[in-house]
Amino acid sequence: MGESVVVIGNFDGVHPGHAEVLRRAREVGGDLPLVVLTFWPHPASVVRPGSGPRMLTRLDERVALLRAAGADEVRVVDFTPDFAQQSPAEFVEAHLVPLRPAHVVVGENFRFGHRAAGTVETLTELAGGRFAVVGLPLVHVGDEETCSSAVRAALDAGDIRHAATLLGRPFRFTGVVCHGDHRGRELGYPTANLPVPDELACPADGVYAGRVTRLDGRDAHGAALASGVEPAAWPAAISVGSNPTFDGVERRVESYVLGRTDLELYDARIAVDFVDRIRGQVKFSSVEQLITQMDDDVRRARAALA
Secondary structure, eight states: OOOEEEEESOOTTOOHHHHHHHHHHHHHHTTSOEEEEEEESOHHHHHSTTOOOOBSSOHHHHHHHHHHTTOSEEEEEEOOHHHHTOOHHHHIIIIIGGGOEEEEEEETTOOBSGGGOBOHHHHHHHHTTSSEEEEEOOOEETTEEOOHHHHHHHHHTTOHHHHHHHHTSOOEEEEEOBOOOSHHHHTTOOOEEEEOOTTBOOOOSEEEEEEEEEOSSBOTTSOBOOTTOOOOEEEEEEEEEOOGGGTOOSOEEEEEETTOOOOOOTTOEEEEEEEEEEEEOOOOSSHHHHHHHHHHHHHHHHHHHO
């Protein structure tokens, strides 16, 4: 391949700080192809099994977001125990030099190589004049650094408005709709249910207003959309949690599309975009109390999305 400008990082969530790194790389590299080098799974989950952070996006979503942010190519490095043992010099020779970088752009806190021994200064030394290294300061939103950890903290607190500010977009949770307990339909509020894998981030248990979008190119009833037609983003009331009123144990994202009981979404891949928090999770003493609260949740979700 010809020369390129290379950006390196985890890029979990692809927030505005990450987008700024890509923008600056494009600025530095001019017409050179912009190649992003990222890692999967998260290094911490390999170096310290069980301690890795919950990811803000799936890998395919990260790649799509990076391309939308300006990447011409995304190279995914499989972060294995063997890879974790590579020295900084081995990393440069095996993964950077073959890309023929004229410039390598990273965040100023970039670390690489065995035991994260490599820094921006190390990378500059190892470049040996073969490519230029640019270390960029972190982007701030107000007085807060824009970082994936801050987004996770906001989600854990149920503060999805702040998470959206840090991400530059509403937080999105995706998955394939599965069969639940069918109680929602019996109560007059049929829901599209997504399991919450342990490795993915999700807002704190509670009820939210948001939107649901089908991602498989089909409409509400499973018919293929015409070429060029964008899928609808349906307003929804969204419950996150284990359904404690019925002593549930599996954590799920359950979305009721407002005013719709005709949707056919089983086995469809959907996206749930969180817009506002309505309340925390509550265990009700009766089904009647639950229905009364659900009526109010739907009213408040409509108001939040109006």
